[in-house]
Amino acid sequence: MDIRLSSGKGRWVILTTVLGSSMALLDSTVVNVALPHIGDDLHTDLGSLQWIVNAYTVTLAGLILLGGSLGDRYGRRNVFVLGVVWFALGSLLCGVAPSAPVLITARALQGIGGALLTPGSLAIIQASFHPDDRSRAVGLWSGFGGIGAAVGPFVGGWLVDGPGWRWVFLINLPLAALCVPVALRHVPESRDPEHHGRFDVLGAVLGAAALALVTYSLIGKVWWAGAAGVLAGVAFVLVEKRRPDPMLPLSIFSSRQFTTVNLVTLCVYAAFGGFFFLVTLQLQVVAGYSALQAGTALLPTTGLMLLFSARSGQLADKIGPRIPLTVGPLLCAVGMLLMLRIGEHASYLADVLPALLVQGAGMVALVAPLTATVLASVDTGKAGLASGVNNAAARAAGLIAVAALPLLAGMGPEAYRSAPKFDHAFHKAMPICAGVLVVGALLAFLTVRRAPAPALGAAPAPETECKVYCGVTGPPVEPAREVAAAVSDEGDTPPPAPPAQGRL
Known part of the structure; x- marks a missing residue:
């Protein structure tokens, strides 16, 4: 497709992809703010609150690579629309859930919808726009996504303190109602004509099962589930090694740089996942903040990333x-x-503010180079796979952290109902998160090449991805492969995205 960004159709495509990705982004930034209220209303313990966060991440992380493959085969618009509808239905079930088990189940369904729509939003842009406009289109998508990330906690806190926590999920329904008809009418369909072979459903199921069983083991202290999760993980590796068309080709890990940077990703996003889960609870349970105040309190970190990530890159x-x-x-x-x-x-x-400013400075320094280095460590033709693997690694790390950190910090099932108990556990958890980050820093210092990788300066893909997703949830899953290929073939660097948006 060769849609121009200045055309009416181009603007409709941007609107559609922003609406779809905003649904998943809002849920990733506002649910933590609502957790104390959800727990009180549904009379549930800390373990259930962990599952309310992790049920979504299990299915999203386990199926996101499969979701991208489905879009390549059956049409990116079709799968994107299916994901939006699926996500909306899951959100509706979350909003009316009468109990914690129903809400957890609905969150898992939301994750499946997220795995279908998340790869599709940026893939649609890459497939639809004229090559000269792709960088600018991705920059706009990134910019609007950054605004969504910035206002998400504020909106979530306002909804929780106002109409109630259920509207944190129900707000997705009008977004979906607008997104679906616009997509069907204005977004062109696209497929990968070279995509062939069977889908690696077994690999996807084994990967998701491994994550779910390990998470269940950590939250419920059911050790047989942990052993079963490890076995499922081993089976996943064996299946991926032997299949002719694996979901995760293990050959990509032949790049030492790619492997080590993904290990750094695991450390970084494990710490981030545990931190964002606990800090909103600490602000509300211990410091006495309202949901709105807790959500608003975290805005400086996102603001720093919006302002300075481009310069960091x-x-x-x-x-x-x-x-x-x-x-x-x-x-x-x-x-x-x-x-x-x-x-x-x-x-x-x-x-609160000094800690957030220091952490925000660290995230500014870290997140753009992290994803850029992952992409630069593999051939251009594998950039989409590399970004997807890095995204899945980041989400899996956050998933395990949310499950393991309360256990390591000694949080009991009712800890979030007692300010002294939660504060005591929080003071154990933050040094653990800091220690994991130090391990990540040591890995980077010892293993990452000193000199800039050639692709960092040559290809605009790392510059046009939504870096806010890196800091809040995970790296983007579909880099600008066509643009990077053009740079590789022609030796020319296309016009960069607007500086204030390109490295969000």
């Missing part, structure tokens, strides 16, 4: 990724240790 192009990937996690670790100042009646300006 440019700096990494010049000096190489090793220093940013070492310094960034260390700054985030310091920020998390400063979070220990958040206690009863904590002052926002004196106790």
